[in-house]
Amino acid sequence: METADVVIVGGGIVGSGIAYHLTANGCRHVLVIEGESAQGKGSTGKSMGGVRAQFSTPVSIQMSLYSIPFYASFEERLGFPCDYRPQGYLFCATTDKQIAYLRTNYAQQVKMGLKNVRLMTGAEIRSMFPQLRGDDIVGGSFCSSDGFVDPYSAMIGFMTWAADHGATLWRNTVVTGFTRDATGIASVETARGSVATRKVVNCAGAWAASVAKLAGVDLPVEPLRRMLVPSEPFNEFPHTAPMIVDMSNGFHFRPEARGFLLAWNDPEEAPGFKTDFDPAFVEKILTRAADRVPCFANLPVNPKRAWAGLYEMTPDHHPILGEAPGLPGFFLANGFSGHGVMHAPATGKILSDLILTGQTDLIDASLLNLRRFTEGRLIHETAVL
Numbered sequence: 001m002e003t004a005d006v007v008i009v010g011g012g013i014v015g016s017g018i019a020y021h022l023t024a025n026g027c028r029h030v031l032v033i034e035g036e037s038a039q040g041k042g043s044t045g046k047s048m049g050g051v052r053a054q055f056s057t058p059v060s061i062q063m064s065l066y067s068i069p070f071y072a073s074f075e076e077r078l079g080f081p082c083d084y085r086p087q088g089y090l091f092c093a094t095t096d097k098q099i100a101y102l103r104t105n106y107a108q109q110v111k112m113g114l115k116n117v118r119l120m121t122g123a124e125i126r127s128m129f130p131q132l133r134g135d136d137i138v139g140g141s142f143c144s145s146d147g148f149v150d151p152y153s154a155m156i157g158f159m160t161w162a163a164d165h166g167a168t169l170w171r172n173t174v175v176t177g178f179t180r181d182a183t184g185i186a187s188v189e190t191a192r193g194s195v196a197t198r199k200v201v202n203c204a205g206a207w208a209a210s211v212a213k214l215a216g217v218d219l220p221v222e223p224l225r226r227m228l229v230p231s232e233p234f235n236e237f238p239h240t241a242p243m244i245v246d247m248s249n250g251f252h253f254r255p256e257a258r259g260f261l262l263a264w265n266d267p268e269e270a271p272g273f274k275t276d277f278d279p280a281f282v283e284k285i286l287t288r289a290a291d292r293v294p295c296f297a298n299l300p301v302n303p304k305r306a307w308a309g310l311y312e313m314t315p316d317h318h319p320i321l322g323e324a325p326g327l328p329g330f331f332l333a334n335g336f337s338g339h340g341v342m343h344a345p346a347t348g349k350i351l352s353d354l355i356l357t358g359q360t361d362l363i364d365a366s367l368l369n370l371r372r373f374t375e376g377r378l379i380h381e382t383a384v385l
């Protein structure tokens with residue numbers, strides 16, 4: 001029978017980031033099992049690639065404070081590019097309530113050690129981007145070390161480094177079950193046979209609840225469709241722009257290639273495994289785009305290039321990290337609620353620490369464990385896009 005020190009179920013950016021950190025910390029027999037024929041066919045390949053530290057809760061900010069510098073030095077550390085572009089995130093507020101919210105978050109971010117964030121007046125935003133309709137913008141916040149990465153490159157970089165240092169990747173291999181004994185997890189069952197192991201990490205993204213169920217663990221992670229619309233080449237807005245967020249309705253966009261990538265989370269979307277792109281979404285998003293950026297009324301869009309993917313949502317919009325209660329050796333790295341790319345480096349370190357030493361100094365890991373739901377310790381992240 002095959003054996004491994006740690007088996008990672010799912011070869012997206014989260015599984016790959018954990019494989020990297022485990023291997024870098026001396027764990028030699030890491031096996032990543034991916035059900036698809038290639039990595040990146042889940043949410044990672046569909047992501048917008050935004051990375052930011054502008055969150056509302058200390059634990060989300062702490063995870064970004066590890067992850068963003070990690071992405072900034074990715075190529076130096078791993079020898080692979082991740083295309084980190086520190087163009088920033090600019091939140092534009094249109095009400096005093098939103099300004100008060102940004103101010104509270106700013107104070108928290110600075111307290112946690114974030115250096116590059118600043119509050120802006122409406123006039124400053126209007127002069128920075130005269131192309132925006134700014135009559136109702138009353139202020140905002142901007143962080144220059146926020147920005148974007150290429151999630152696919154980061155995932156491949158993590159996995160290639162891990163494989164070069166002893167980890168193994170199985171593709172085309174669906175995990176179908178787990179066995180346990182008096183000690184805890186004993187083996188992983190796959191389409192390719194059993195693997196004996198005492199440590200498993202569930203990194204199955206939007207499919208995490210069904211993988212957890214195979215081990216008898218009830219995981220509150222739901223898939224939710226998100227759609228993105230890329231434009232054709234367009235030069236009437238600067239390509240050096242940050243991710244710009246219109247807080248009046250959640251519309252946000254960033255430069256991508258020679259055009260722009262548009263996003264808006266339709267509040268009418270219901271949870272489920274839908275990954276088809278709805279053509280009716282194009283008009284909905286372009287209406288919001290042209291309302292905030294008048295020149296986007298001329299933005300050329302080919303709906304055939306638009307796509308949909310799945311967020312993995314938890315009830316409090318924070319991930320679920322750590323060992324499952326009652327099942328020693330069954331670790332969870334799930335439910336990133338739209339932040340799995342930006343928090344993959346921190347997740348890699350946290351899980352590697354917990355698996356190899358039973359503790360981590362990056363966060364208070366008890367805040368994000370699965371028990372918080374049964375113990376009523378939810379910590380709501382409200383800065384969700």
Ligand SMILES: Cc1cc2nc3c(=O)[nH]c(=O)nc-3n(C[C@H](O)[C@H](O)[C@H](O)COP(=O)(O)OP(=O)(O)OC[C@H]3O[C@@H](n4cnc5c(N)ncnc54)[C@H](O)[C@@H]3O)c2cc1C
Nearest residue numbers: 010012013014035042043044048050175205309340341342
């Ligand atoms: C449209 C969109 C925009 C986004 N924008 C951002 C953003 O700007 N910034 C950000 O940080 N995040 C963003 N996200 C979220 C981010 O993409 C995810 O949180 C992240 O990719 C999750 O990574 P993962 O490795 O956990 O999951 P995935 O990439 O989905 O990988 C899970 C893998 O597990 C495999 N798997 C599942 N079941 C099994 C099984 N039984 N056996 C073997 N393998 C299995 C799947 O095939 C898959 O490859 C966005 C997501 C979407 C959809």
